[in-house]
Amino acid sequence: MYFLADNIISPLGNTTEQNYRAVEAGRSALRHYPAADAAVLGGCPAETFPKDNVSSEPYVAARFSAEQFHDIEINGLTRFEALAARSARQAIDQAGIDVSAPNVVFVLSTTKANIDNLRTGEEPDETFIPSVAAEHIATYLGFTTKPLVVCNACISGVAAIITTKRLLDAGFFDHAVVCGADVLGRFFLSGFQSLKALSPDECRPFDIERIGLNLGEAAATIVFSTSRSRFRVECGAIRNDAFHISSPSKNGEGAYLALQAIQAETFHDDLSFINAHGTATMFNDQMEAVAISRAGLSDVPVNGLKGFFGHTMGAAGILETIMSKEALDHGQILATRGFEETGTSVTLNLASVNRTASNKRFIKMISGFGGGNAAVLVHREDEEGISFAKIDHSECKINTLHHIIVNSHTVTLDQEPITCHDCGQNLLVELYKQNIRDYPKFYKMDPLCRLGLVASDLLLQAESDIPQAVIIFNHSSSSQADRSFWATVSDPNESFPSPAHFVYTLPNIVAGEIAMRHGIHGETSFYILPDRDEHFINKIVNSICREKDFVNALVGWIDYPDDEHYLADLSYINKA
Amino acid sequence: MEELIKEIKTNIIEVLNLEDMTPEDIENDAPLFGEGLGLDSIDVLELIVMMEKEYGIKLKNPAEGKEIFKSINVMAQYISDHRTK
Numbered sequence: 001m002y003f004l005a006d007n008i009i010s011p012l013g014n015t016t017e018q019n020y021r022a023v024e025a026g027r028s029a030l031r032h033y034p035a036a037d038a039a040v041l042g043g044c045p046a047e048t049f050p051k052d053n054v055s056s057e058p059y060v061a062a063r064f065s066a067e068q069f070h071d072i073e074i075n076g077l078t079r080f081e082a083l084a085a086r087s088a089r090q091a092i093d094q095a096g097i098d099v100s101a102p103n104v105v106f107v108l109s110t111t112k113a114n115i116d117n118l119r120t121g122e123e124p125d126e127t128f129i130p131s132v133a134a135e136h137i138a139t140y141l142g143f144t145t146k147p148l149v150v151c152n153a154c155i156s157g158v159a160a161i162i163t164t165k166r167l168l169d170a171g172f173f174d175h176a177v178v179c180g181a182d183v184l185g186r187f188f189l190s191g192f193q194s195l196k197a198l199s200p201d202e203c204r205p206f207d208i209e210r211i212g213l214n215l216g217e218a219a220a221t222i223v224f225s226t227s228r229s230r231f232r233v234e235c236g237a238i239r240n241d242a243f244h245i246s247s248p249s250k251n252g253e254g255a256y257l258a259l260q261a262i263q264a265e266t267f268h269d270d271l272s273f274i275n276a277h278g279t280a281t282m283f284n285d286q287m288e289a290v291a292i293s294r295a296g297l298s299d300v301p302v303n304g305l306k307g308f309f310g311h312t313m314g315a316a317g318i319l320e321t322i323m324s325k326e327a328l329d330h331g332q333i334l335a336t337r338g339f340e341e342t343g344t345s346v347t348l349n350l351a352s353v354n355r356t357a358s359n360k361r362f363i364k365m366i367s368g369f370g371g372g373n374a375a376v377l378v379h380r381e382d383e384e385g386i387s388f389a390k391i392d393h394s395e396c397k398i399n400t401l402h403h404i405i406v407n408s409h410t411v412t413l414d415q416e417p418i419t420c421h422d423c424g425q426n427l428l429v430e431l432y433k434q435n436i437r438d439y440p441k442f443y444k445m446d447p448l449c450r451l452g453l454v455a456s457d458l459l460l461q462a463e464s465d466i467p468q469a470v471i472i473f474n475h476s477s478s479s480q481a482d483r484s485f486w487a488t489v490s491d492p493n494e495s496f497p498s499p500a501h502f503v504y505t506l507p508n509i510v511a512g513e514i515a516m517r518h519g520i521h522g523e524t525s526f527y528i529l530p531d532r533d534e535h536f537i538n539k540i541v542n543s544i545c546r547e548k549d550f551v552n553a554l555v556g557w558i559d560y561p562d563d564e565h566y567l568a569d570l571s572y573i574n575k576a
Numbered sequence: 577m578e579e580l581i582k583e584i585k586t587n588i589i590e591v592l593n594l595e596d597m598t599p600e601d602i603e604n605d606a607p608l609f610g611e612g613l614g615l616d617s618i619d620v621l622e623l624i625v626m627m628e629k630e631y632g633i634k635l636k637n638p639a640e641g642k643e644i645f646k647s648i649n650v651m652a653q654y655i656s657d658h659r660t661k
Contacts, residue, residue: 195621196638247617443595496629499621500592 001165001224003231004175005095006322009072009087010218010309011064020326023308023334024354029062030202030214030310055189056495060202062216062310063184077136078114078127084181085137087219092141095223097175099143105173106147108134109160109180110314111506113149116185118486129477131528137179145173146536149528151477153506154277154368155238156180157220157317159525161376162236164224166543171393174226180318181219187482188215188313190489191502195246197281205278205304205336206285206350208343213279216310220319231325234361236376237261238523240470240515246369246503248283252291254373255365257521259295261549262363262377271300272359273333273351275324277366278304279311280338284367289344291365291373303351307337321364321376328380333357369503370512372524396545397576401552404459406431406451406568413458424563428454435461439517446481446504448474448560449513455568456514456554463572468522469553470511471544473537476561477528478507510558522553532557545575581652591626592619604648620645632660 007015011029012022035058064072064083074082088106092099099106113130126132134147150160157180164176182188192198192215199212224233239257241249248255274297276288285304292298305320312319327334333355340352360382365375404413408427411418422430425447431454432442442453452472460466481504488498503509508526515524523544529536541555556570585599588608592615602613609615615623620641627633627644633655635641644654 194625196624244616245618440595443593494629496625498625500618503618 001168001233002227002229003325004097004223004225004227004229005091006220006222007087007090007094008218008220008319008322009083010216010312010319011062011068012308015090016322016326020323023305023323024332026335026337028202028308028337029216030060030307031063032058032060033063034058055186055193057193058200059189059198060200060214061184062214062218062312064217074140077140078117078133080114080181080183081133081136083183083219084108084179085140087181087221088137088141088177088179091221091223092177097223099141099177102145103174104143105145105167105176106134106138106141106143107160107164107176107178108137108147108149109156109178109318110149110151111153111156111182112188115187115482118187118482128482129475129479129528131475131530135530146530146533148536148540151526151528152368152372152508153370154311154313154316155366155372155374156314157319158236158321158364158366158374158376159238159317159372161222161233161317161321162238162374163525163540165233165236166546167539168224168226170539170543170546172539172543176224177221178224178318179219179221180315182313182315183217184215186489187486190497191485191505194497194499194502199280202338203280203306203310204338205280205306206289206342206344206348207280207339208341210280210282210285210343213281213306214310216312218309218312218315218319220315220322222318222322230381232379232381234377234379235262235265236374238372238374238525240512240521240524241371241373242515242519242521243371245371245509245512245516248287248367249371250287252287252294253521254371255288255291255367255375256294258373258375259291259297259363259365262375263295266377268361270359270361271297272328272357272362273301273303274363274365275320276302276304278306278336280306286344287367288365289346289348292348293346298346299349301333301351301355301357302348303334303336304339305334317364317366317374321378324362324364325378328360328362328378331356331358369506370508370524371515372508372512395542398542398545398573399576400571400573402459402462402572404455404568404570406455408564408566411458414462418458431458444500445513446478446484447563447566448478448480448507448558449504449510451560451566451568452510452514452558453517455558455570457517459554459570459572460518465552466518466520467552467554467572468520468550469544470514470520470524471541471553471555472511472525472558473527473529474507474557474559475529475531476559478505480560480562481505514554550575577652577656580656581648584648584651584655587626587630588623591622602648607647608645609642627655631655633658
């Protein structure tokens with residue numbers, strides 16, 4: 001899969017070129033913002049928040065100014081949608097492809113999309129659901145195929161690139177527009193504040209004095225193609241820590257396994273650099289340093305870009321891949337702004353200032369909530385006439401070994417009904433008490449995770465071999481957890497954002513919980529679709545099964561729109 | 577103090593969703609983390625929210641929490657010394 005065109009819109013500029021020049025010159029988008037008056041925040045609908053001031057505590061972030069947002073606005077689209085649409089439009093125009101063709105797909109990478117449209121206690125409004133936003137954007141841009149949302153917390157951007165590569169390699173599409181975006185509102189800020197993850201000053205990735213991250217808003221788009229160009233995504237991997245839903249593993253297990261997987265796929269000693277996640281939290285950077293060292297890559301130059309853009313969440317993996325690709329093209333390794341003195345237990349070859357480099361490959365790595373880690377290897381091909389192994393478009397054969405359906409009234413395992421008496425959310429508690437009992441963490445989970453845990457436990461009781469990967473699809477994202485968390489934030493008199501509720505507002509946590517429960521260190525992925533389109537789901541599953549090292553997986557639909565209409569429809573599959 | 581201890585236990589059970597537990601199940605001097613109730617880093621953060629919401633005590637740093645949440649006895653002493661509501 002090849003890069004055809006790209007774009008970055010951040011507070012530093014509206015094109016890849018502008019952003020690259022700004023970072024090369026050492027300019028950062030991070031600014032200090034004061035706390036807003038509590039009375040202003042309490043219970044206000046999101047659109048009435050002062051745009052630059054939505055937090056009860058002072059904070060540092062990379063935000064668009066009111067003027068910049070004014071320029072981004074598109075009639076009929078939300079701020080988030082307009083930002084993504086503008087970035088995608090620029091990249092599409094540059095690529096010169098016709099997006100109305102049936103061989104082009106739109107892939108949106110986001111963590112929370114239009115989350116500030118969420119209201120509690122009012123008429124159902126689905127615009128806060130990421131697939132609804134994706135449809136708005138895709139329609140505006142003129143796509144005729146259905147959009148795919150990759151919602152895998154902070155690793156979404158790199159996970160979207162990997163997912164797209166598989167779909168193109170499998171021959172399902174010829175071009176893909178992969179866009180990552182997120183905007184900052186009160187939902188995000190209060191959530192990260194409740195996790196005590198934000199630094200009150202500009203972040204310092206990998207530095208001894210780092211104390212937390214800064215959030216940022218941006219959109220970044222890459223148009224990928226099966227047609228040859230100078231930059232190619234060689235391979236990628238997603239692996240899970242199976243350790244904790246919000247803390248990275250102490251030995252960097254998932255990140256190490258992801259790095260190992262891409263080295264096993266294609267080992268090269270001509271790596272120019274590794275672009276790390278480098279959020280500047282104590283645990284993330286330490287974990288990455290351990291993982292890089294375990295993978296035998298401690299000598300390779302490492303950099304991190306959060307000191308320029310902040311953590312741009314759903315955009316991060318795509319934005320940082322584009323910046324790294326540009327750096328490779330310019331023969332440079334960009335500086336890690338904020339880094340001065342090693343603050344990790346193993347010493348990395350950190351680029352503290354811009355360096356020149358001549359090698360032709362880089363690795364982009366990333367980690368996030370739900371225990372997910374991902375890495376991709378990108379190659380600049382200068383030599384003419386290199387031929388690659390022809391891509392095999394034949395579909396792989398998949399066996400379904402076990403199958404479970406759990407809805408609000410019935411449970412069916414391998415076509416046999418399981419007797420139960422309760423219904424709605426009580427049914428899940430009944431199933432837990434009858435069949436599991438030894439995992440009290442169940443009671444801490446949001447409804448989506450409870451459903452996923454119970455269904456996967458029942459399914460895996462029928463199978464002694466633990467699956468290697470967990471691939472989940474749904475429509476409603478984490479809507480129940482979104483509402484519960486928002487209820488702890490939006491009370492005008494009693495705003496106490498709950499960290500335990502916030503972590504479950506990332507829907508991929510359900511895949512992470514299943515991985516943790518069963519010790520699954522392979523891929524965990526979460527996709528949101530406009531509807532339950534089996535044809536599209538099969539394409540994605542099929543493209544995953546075509547991976548060389550694929551053995552078996554737990555795949556299916558886990559959706560919890562409300563207590564009456566939830567559904568888990570999961571299969572345990574292997575490659576025939 | 578007895579009353580405060582019982583109230584703290586009830587609050588902990590509620591905010592941390594310790595289903596099937598009663599205040600009597602939690603010992604006053606047993607560690608809350610690690611081998612005790614098996615609480616984790618998100619639970620620490622949730623207890624920090626509880627301290628502010630119920631007792632008006634603001635803790636800036638999660639590391640402080642680790643000391644204060646050593647046991648129910650330590651928590652009760654800290655709350656009675658520092659509470660503002």
